[in-house]
Amino acid sequence: MKVTVKYFAVCHEMLNRSEEEMQLPEGATVRTILKRLEEEWPEIAEFYEVMQMSVNWEYATEDTELSEGDEVALIPPVTGGTDV
Amino acid sequence: MKVTVKYFAVCHEMLNRSEEEMQLPEGATVRTILKRLEEEWPEIAEFYEVMQMSVNWEYATEDTELSEGDEVALIPPVTGGTDV
Amino acid sequence: MFKITDKIITGSEVREAVAAPDAGAIVLFLGTVRNNTDGKAVQHLEYEAYPPMAEKKMAEIAQEISDKWGIHRVAMIHRVGKLEIGEVSVAVAVASPHRKDGFKACKYAMNRLKQIVPIWKREVWTDGEAGWVKPDAVFFET
Amino acid sequence: MFKITDKIITGSEVREAVAAPDAGAIVLFLGTVRNNTDGKAVQHLEYEAYPPMAEKKMAEIAQEISDKWGIHRVAMIHRVGKLEIGEVSVAVAVASPHRKDGFKACKYAMNRLKQIVPIWKREVWTDGEAGWVKPDAVFFET
Numbered sequence: 001m002k003v004t005v006k007y008f009a010v011c012h013e014m015l016n017r018s019e020e021e022m023q024l025p026e027g028a029t030v031r032t033i034l035k036r037l038e039e040e041w042p043e044i045a046e047f048y049e050v051m052q053m054s055v056n057w058e059y060a061t062e063d064t065e066l067s068e069g070d071e072v073a074l075i076p077p078v079t080g081g082t083d084v
Numbered sequence: 085m086k087v088t089v090k091y092f093a094v095c096h097e098m099l100n101r102s103e104e105e106m107q108l109p110e111g112a113t114v115r116t117i118l119k120r121l122e123e124e125w126p127e128i129a130e131f132y133e134v135m136q137m138s139v140n141w142e143y144a145t146e147d148t149e150l151s152e153g154d155e156v157a158l159i160p161p162v163t164g165g166t167d168v
Numbered sequence: 169m170f171k172i173t174d175k176i177i178t179g180s181e182v183r184e185a186v187a188a189p190d191a192g193a194i195v196l197f198l199g200t201v202r203n204n205t206d207g208k209a210v211q212h213l214e215y216e217a218y219p220p221m222a223e224k225k226m227a228e229i230a231q232e233i234s235d236k237w238g239i240h241r242v243a244m245i246h247r248v249g250k251l252e253i254g255e256v257s258v259a260v261a262v263a264s265p266h267r268k269d270g271f272k273a274c275k276y277a278m279n280r281l282k283q284i285v286p287i288w289k290r291e292v293w294t295d296g297e298a299g300w301v302k303p304d305a306v307f308f309e310t
Numbered sequence: 311m312f313k314i315t316d317k318i319i320t321g322s323e324v325r326e327a328v329a330a331p332d333a334g335a336i337v338l339f340l341g342t343v344r345n346n347t348d349g350k351a352v353q354h355l356e357y358e359a360y361p362p363m364a365e366k367k368m369a370e371i372a373q374e375i376s377d378k379w380g381i382h383r384v385a386m387i388h389r390v391g392k393l394e395i396g397e398v399s400v401a402v403a404v405a406s407p408h409r410k411d412g413f414k415a416c417k418y419a420m421n422r423l424k425q426i427v428p429i430w431k432r433e434v435w436t437d438g439e440a441g442w443v444k445p446d447a448v449f450f451e452t
Binding site for chain 3: 082083084
């Protein structure tokens with residue numbers, strides 16, 4: 001199956017792209033994507049702890065199962081609103 | 085001595101004037117004014133309980149002593165701001 | 169800025185008055201004329217004020233806020249005259265380094281404004297009657 | 311109205327979005343770009359968002375407020391792109407029958423916005439350095 005993966009903010013900078021299509025095996029989960037990114041760029045794994053993931057605009061876990069056409073995103077720590 | 089007395093809102097309506105000059109004896113206090121108004125319009129006395137007085141833009145008591153040129157006001161219950 | 173006005177209030181007057189490059193939080197309160205008071209249909213409102221004393225009391229409230237929270241940027245404006253439904257009767261703006269204190273200070277300013285600032289409201293209802301209101305009650309029908 | 315925009319935010323968008331004849335209280339929060347973060351001089355900010363998810367999460371916050379306080383008129387807008395000192399990054403407006411709940415709801419909206427709405431801030435300091443920040447800390451210098 002094919003999913004779209006989106007990278008924002010620091011992830012965008014780290015991976016040098018904002019979005020890509022990924023071909024995944026049946027039964028793939030969010031973890032499948034994280035492992036694939038780690039192979040490409042090992043340093044990204046240290047940020048996984050502080051990051052969240054989303055599937056189709058909803059927060060997801062590493063175990064969330066994926067389906068054809070899903071939109072997955074890596075969500076760095078949110079800093080919208082204001083600091084004050 | 086001569087002082088200015090101001091009437092707002094419901095007091096303005098009751099007394100049918102918004103302001104007047106009053107000639108008062110030396111040693112007069114806010115009470116002197118209240119008594120004089122009561123003579124003219126006895127019904128006003130029942131509102132004294134819920135009203136406040138000011139002298140020169142500062143809340144005052146009935147015992148506050150007055151001086152030449154003071155600006156005195158009868159302050160009905162304040163309802164500025166909003167009810168919500 | 170502490171002001172009684174007979175002009176329309178937009179909120180931008182008070183907001184601009186408190187803006188500062190080191191204040192990241194602006195809390196703005198707008199009181200607007202509701203179409204009813206406790207279910208009684210309101211046609212319009214009339215506000216009257218004792219302007220010099222009202223503006224002095226507003227400044228005192230700002231001083232209290234400065235003493236309590238160290239917030240120095242507070243502005244208040246209150247309209248007088250005839251107000252239609254939906255129009256702004258009062259606007260309070262507070263700019264602060266921290267939003268938590270900003271919310272507290274703005275709420276405090278509104279509470280104090282109702283207590284000590286000499287402004288009076290006359291409600292004119294759709295049934296043709298009218299009255300000066302005091303907090304939570306009609307004070308004197310006219 | 312729940313919106314991510316690259317245009318200047320004035321606050322009037324959200325205020326107009328919540329205005330209603332039966333709501334006497336409007337609480338508006340504006341977050342503006344400060345000239346410093348913990349004393350470090352800021353040159354400008356850059357905000358990035360995941361718009362569809364951000365707008366969905368804003369709507370969820372409004373639903374939480376409706377459930378908690380029965381307040382149904384909430385609007386939020388957040389800017390993205392480059393923001394100069396003093397410009398508004400976020401505006402939240404709440405219209406309510408009672409001002410006490412309005413203050414609570416507006417504060418709640420801001421707190422939740424920082425927690426769950428996918429928006430990120432990159433600070434560019436006057437020393438030429440820059441970094442993505444996370445709550446209370448620089449997250450990743452670039």
